Amino acid sequence: MKKTLYFLLLTALSFGTAPFKASASEKDLYDFLWLDPDKKVYVLQNKIFPKTGSFYADIGYLNNLSGEFQNTNGGQLRMGYFLNEEFALELNHMQYGNSNNAAYESVKIVSGTEPFIRRSLSSTSLFVIWSPFYGKINTFNKIFYFDWYFGAGTGSLKMESNLESVTNPGQPSRFDSENYTPVQFKSGFKAHINRNVHLGVEFLNSNFQAGSPKSPSSKNWKQSNDLIFSLGVSF
Amino acid sequence: MKALVTLFIVLAATPVFPSGNQQKDKRDLVYEEALRNYKNQNYFTALDSVAKMYRFETPDQNTQNFLQKLVLKTGTHYFNTYSDLELRKINIPTTDLIMAKRNLYLDKFRYVHKRLKRVPVGNRLYPESLMVKASAYYFDEDYDKAVEYFNKCAAEANKRKNESENKIKIYFSVIEESCIIDVARLRFKQGEFEKAIRRYEDVPKTSIKWPYILLEKAWAYYYLGNYNRSLGLLITYNSPLLESYFMPEAEVLKALNYYQLCLYPDALSVVNRFYDIYKPKSAQLKKLIKSQNSELYFFDLMFKPISESEKEHNFLRNLITQVSKRVKYSLDLNSLYAVNSEIFQNHKDANIEKLLKTQKDLKEQINHYVKVSMHKFINETHKLSEDMFNLKLEILAKQRDLVYKQESLKAGRERGDEKNVERKEYQEFWTFKNAFWADELGDYSFGLESSCKVNGRRR
Numbered sequence: 001m002k003k004t005l006y007f008l009l010l011t012a013l014s015f016g017t018a019p020f021k022a023s024a025s026e027k028d029l030y031d032f033l034w035l036d037p038d039k040k041v042y043v044l045q046n047k048i049f050p051k052t053g054s055f056y057a058d059i060g061y062l063n064n065l066s067g068e069f070q071n072t073n074g075g076q077l078r079m080g081y082f083l084n085e086e087f088a089l090e091l092n093h094m095q096y097g098n099s100n101n102a103a104y105e106s107v108k109i110v111s112g113t114e115p116f117i118r119r120s121l122s123s124t125s126l127f128v129i130w131s132p133f134y135g136k137i138n139t140f141n142k143i144f145y146f147d148w149y150f151g152a153g154t155g156s157l158k159m160e161s162n163l164e165s166v167t168n169p170g171q172p173s174r175f176d177s178e179n180y181t182p183v184q185f186k187s188g189f190k191a192h193i194n195r196n197v198h199l200g201v202e203f204l205n206s207n208f209q210a211g212s213p214k215s216p217s218s219k220n221w222k223q224s225n226d227l228i229f230s231l232g233v234s235f
Numbered sequence: 236m237k238a239l240v241t242l243f244i245v246l247a248a249t250p251v252f253p254s255g256n257q258q259k260d261k262r263d264l265v266y267e268e269a270l271r272n273y274k275n276q277n278y279f280t281a282l283d284s285v286a287k288m289y290r291f292e293t294p295d296q297n298t299q300n301f302l303q304k305l306v307l308k309t310g311t312h313y314f315n316t317y318s319d320l321e322l323r324k325i326n327i328p329t330t331d332l333i334m335a336k337r338n339l340y341l342d343k344f345r346y347v348h349k350r351l352k353r354v355p356v357g358n359r360l361y362p363e364s365l366m367v368k369a370s371a372y373y374f375d376e377d378y379d380k381a382v383e384y385f386n387k388c389a390a391e392a393n394k395r396k397n398e399s400e401n402k403i404k405i406y407f408s409v410i411e412e413s414c415i416i417d418v419a420r421l422r423f424k425q426g427e428f429e430k431a432i433r434r435y436e437d438v439p440k441t442s443i444k445w446p447y448i449l450l451e452k453a454w455a456y457y458y459l460g461n462y463n464r465s466l467g468l469l470i471t472y473n474s475p476l477l478e479s480y481f482m483p484e485a486e487v488l489k490a491l492n493y494y495q496l497c498l499y500p501d502a503l504s505v506v507n508r509f510y511d512i513y514k515p516k517s518a519q520l521k522k523l524i525k526s527q528n529s530e531l532y533f534f535d536l537m538f539k540p541i542s543e544s545e546k547e548h549n550f551l552r553n554l555i556t557q558v559s560k561r562v563k564y565s566l567d568l569n570s571l572y573a574v575n576s577e578i579f580q581n582h583k584d585a586n587i588e589k590l591l592k593t594q595k596d597l598k599e600q601i602n603h604y605v606k607v608s609m610h611k612f613i614n615e616t617h618k619l620s621e622d623m624f625n626l627k628l629e630i631l632a633k634q635r636d637l638v639y640k641q642e643s644l645k646a647g648r649e650r651g652d653e654k655n656v657e658r659k660e661y662q663e664f665w666t667f668k669n670a671f672w673a674d675e676l677g678d679y680s681f682g683l684e685s686s687c688k689v690n691g692r693r694r
Contacts, residue, residue, distance in 0.1 A: 036470055036681075040651030043665040044464065045678040046436055050661055085660060134663055136672075143674055 048145055049192045049234075051082040051131065058200055060230030062094055066223060069104035070119050072096055076228050080129060088129040090151065094204075094226065096120040114173050116213045118161035120224055121177070123206065125155030125184055147190040157182040157208055157224075167216050180208035190232070200230040262288060266298060272584055273301075278308040279577055279593060280586040286313065286325065293326045302327050307359075310570035312597060328354045328364070335367050339374070347371040359403070362392040362410045369417065378421055385421070388414035409562055412442050420451070428455040440677060443560045446472075446480040449677055453488055461657050462492040467679035474676060479556035483513050483616045490626055497687035499630050506627045509620070517616035520550050524609060533605035534598050550612075558608045564601065571597040651682035 057079045064072035074097050080090030098119045107115045131149035138144075160175040188202030204226045209219040265288045272281035282305040285298065294302065306313075306329045314322060314333055322330040335350040348371060354364040369384030392411035396404055419434035435452045438445055449468055456465035469485050469492070471477060486509045493502035529535065537559060541552055558564055574594045577585060657680075658664050665675075 036473075038650055040653075040666070040682050041467070041470070042651075042653060042656050042680045042682055043672075043675045043678050044467075044656065044658060044662045044680050045665070045675055047661055047663055052660070136674075138672065143672075 047085075047134065049147070049195065050085065051088070051147070052084050054082050054234050056080050056082075056088075056198075056232055056234035058198075058230040058232030060200065060202070060228045062096075062204075062226045062228040064096065064120060065225040065227055067098070067101075067117070067119055069101060069107065069115050069117050070098045071101045072098050072119060076230060078230075080127075082131075086130060086132050088131065088149075090127040090129050090153070092123070092125045092127055092153065092155075094120075094123045094228075096122060113169070114162060114166065116162065116166045117175075118159055118163070118178075118210065118222070120206075121158040121160055123155065123157045123182070123184075125153045125157075125182070127151040127153030127184070127186070145192045147192075149188055149190070151184075151186040151188075153184050153186075154181060155184075156180075157206055159208075159210075159224075161210075163211060163213065163216055166213050178210065180210065182206040182208040188228075196233050196235055198232050198234065200228070200232055202228040202230065204228060262298075266301070268584075269301070269305075272582075273305065275582050275584060276580060277577055277582050277585045278305055279313070279574060279590055280584065281305055282309050282313055283586055283589050289325055290317075290321050291324055293324050299325075299327045303329060309573055310566060312567070312570045312593070312600075326353075328358045328360050332360050332364055332367065335364070335371075339367060339371055342374065344371045344375045359395075362388050362395060362407065362414075365391060366410060366414050366417070369414065373417070373421060378425065381421060382418055385414045385418045389418075408442070409444075412438050412444050416444060416448055416451075419448070423451065423455055426458075428459045431455045432459075440674070443562075445677070446477055450482055450485055450488070453485070457488060457492060457495075460495075462496050462685075463651075463655055463681040463683055464657065466492045466681045466683070468677060470679055470681075471677045476673070476676060479553045481550075481553055483509070483517075483612075483619045486513065487619050487622055487626070490623065494626065494630060496683055496685045497633075498683060498685075499633060502630050503627070506623050506630070509623050513616055514620050516550050517613050520554075520609070521613045523551075524606075524613070531598055531602050533609065534602035537601070537605060554609055554612060558605055561608075564604060567597055567601050567604065571601065652684065653682050655682040655684050656680050 058076070060076035060078070062074050062076050064070075064074075066072075074095050076092065076094045078090055078092040080088045082088040096119070104115060104117070107113075129149050129151045131147050133148040135146045135148065136143050137146070157180040159178045159180065161178060162173055162175050164176055165171045165174045184204060184206045186202055186204040188200055190198045190200045192198045206224045206226075207221055208224075210222050211217060211219055212222075265284050269281040269285045272278075272284070282302070285294070285302060285305070288294075289298065289302075302325065306327075311329060311333055314325075314330060317325075317330075317333075319334055319337065322334050331350045331353045335347045338344070338346040338350065348368065351364045351368050354361055358364075365384050365388035369381045369388055372378075372381035372384060389411050392407045392414065396407035396411060399407055415434055415437050419431045422428070422431035422434060432452055432455050435448050435455070438448055449471055453465045453468040456462075456468065466489060469489050472480060472482060472485050486505055490502045490505040490509070493499070493505060536551070537555055539555075571594065574590055574597060578587065578590050578594065581587075653664075653666065656664070
């Protein structure tokens with residue numbers, strides 16, 4: 001069941017490798033009569049990559065998916081420790097770099113004013129990681145193992161916005177820094193290259209309460225989403 | 236009288252024993268000739284001349300190193316006929332190891348350790364020497380030391396394996412796996428079945444030894460009372476991938492597992508299959524083997540095309556495959572190939588007479604080994620059929636009204652439930668849904684419910 005789920009998810013995420021099962025040309029092997037057809041058979045396999053008591057550290061490239069008028073990317077550094085096979089504590093730091101995108105330039109030319117922009121500067125958080133799923137795909141005649149995990153955490157999210165100058169048209173454009181305590185969720189895959197090295201892809205969702213040009217004084221929930229590709233080590 | 240005096244003078248002038256210088260000159264000549272032979276790939280010829288020269292005296296360091304190089308090419312077969320005294324004179328790690336092994340078989344453990352002390356850490360044979368040392372402790376019932384040295388052996392072999400290539404890499408892999416398996420066996424002997432299983436699991440599935448340890452692991456699970464897992468491991472032998480590794484003992488263990496789960500129809504089905512398939516086939520094989528008169532019948536058998544050996548007896552093909560994957564057979568065969576290539580090379584300096592004799596010896600040795608292996612199989616089947624008979628009586632006593640026939644298999648994998656599968660924290664669990672993954676071979680478990688309790692009473 002888990003394996004099937006992984007196939008679908010991995011295909012959907014287009015990892016660039018087409019999962020397929022071992023060739024079924026040897027009829028005898030694949031008719032499974034040798035596995036006592038009247039009995040249910042279960043597979044109990046030792047984990048190739050046990051997690052309990054292991055440390056990991058990843059370095060990643062991130063791309064922010066939420067800024068309409070900004071190209072935002074940056075780097076991620078995260079370190080964690082698995083308390084048991086399923087749960088880990090993780091420290092996550094992300095540093096962002098921003099630049100105006102084509103949409104920003106177009107709006108500025110058409111309307112003559114600067115659009116409202118809120119952009120991330122950095123984020124440091126502590127996560128609880130739950131990694132209950134483990135899967136594998138057979139591709140290029142080699143089996144690759146994956147972990148699928150979820151995380152929830154909070155910390156500090158530093159952002160900046162031009163809220164003040166956008167809501168007061170008389171003022172020159174100005175970005176003020178903002179500090180939030182976000183509620184963050186994430187989910188990701190870790191593909192094990194070998195016992196110590198893995199590749200990761202992660203989706204991180206940060207929720208924070210902030211004002212908007214419509215109602216600058218009232219705080220509503222806002223979101224910022226990041227997609228992160230990483231390379232990590234564990235030992 | 237004059238003639239006598241002349242003879243006396245001549246005899247007096249001719250030394251009975253060559254002087255030190257003459258001896259040295261002769262040694263140098265032999266060494267140079269052997270070196271030439273080595274360069275011309277006449278390894279056996281070179282080994283013969285040098286080893287003969289130093290049969291009763293210790294060679295210098297340079298010659299010792301040269302002998303080591305030669306033995307790498309020829310194998311140790313050449314020294315089989317040497318006495319301990321002669322081997323001690325040669326004084327190289329190879330001969331020390333041979334002597335240590337001899338002493339091990341004679342239970343002279345003190346001499347085993349004495350000889351092995353002489354194998355330096357840097358020598359290629361060091362991991363193997365640790366294995367022999369550990370075995371000596373094991374036979375001497377010093378189990379803690381045995382485990383310590385088996386583990387050292389595995390670690391050393393692993394280190395060297397990662398630094399080597401090709402044949403040497405395979406050699407170190409075999410040593411490493413042997414030491415790991417020995418630790419597991421020791422734990423098994425001590426009744427520490429969990430520890431034994433964990434150590435067995437360190438042997439990769441790609442190892443030539445893996446199919447054999449599957450049975451040992453299944454026994455460990457049996458003694459732990461995890462009959463479903465034991466049955467799951469044993470079912471692996473039915474896989475077409477392990478067709479050659481048919482083991483009558485696995486059938487006995489299967490029947491025992493079903494018996495312990497009080498699944499008597501299943502146990503009887505296994506017993507009956509054993510009597511229907513294994514026993515008659517083993518009897519046929521015995522007849523076939525005994526009818527052969529050719530001196531090298533078993534040797535020739537190993538080189539017959541599969542289609543032909545299969546025609547003679549379908550067990551033959553499987554046994555041939557099993558034997559051909561054993562370490563002892565591979566070592567002897569490698570030596571034989573080395574001798575053959577030296578004979579076919581037909582170099583003018585090659586000692587053809589010696590080569591032909593070595594070839595004959597090796598063929599006989601292989602023939603004997605294959606013969607013993609096949610007879611062992613037949614005898615084992617015979618012995619196990621007695622165990623099966625006793626088990627059958629036990630089962631029948633438990634369930635007198637059992638119908639004496641094999642039950643037809645129900646379709647749809649109905650029997651079993653995952654609640655009966657014992658899972659450890661370090662294991663992943665999947666249900667098998669007709670998706671074969673080769674890496675899962677040997678990782679199966681049944682989920683059969685024990686029928687031992689009926690209305691709260693043991694049946």
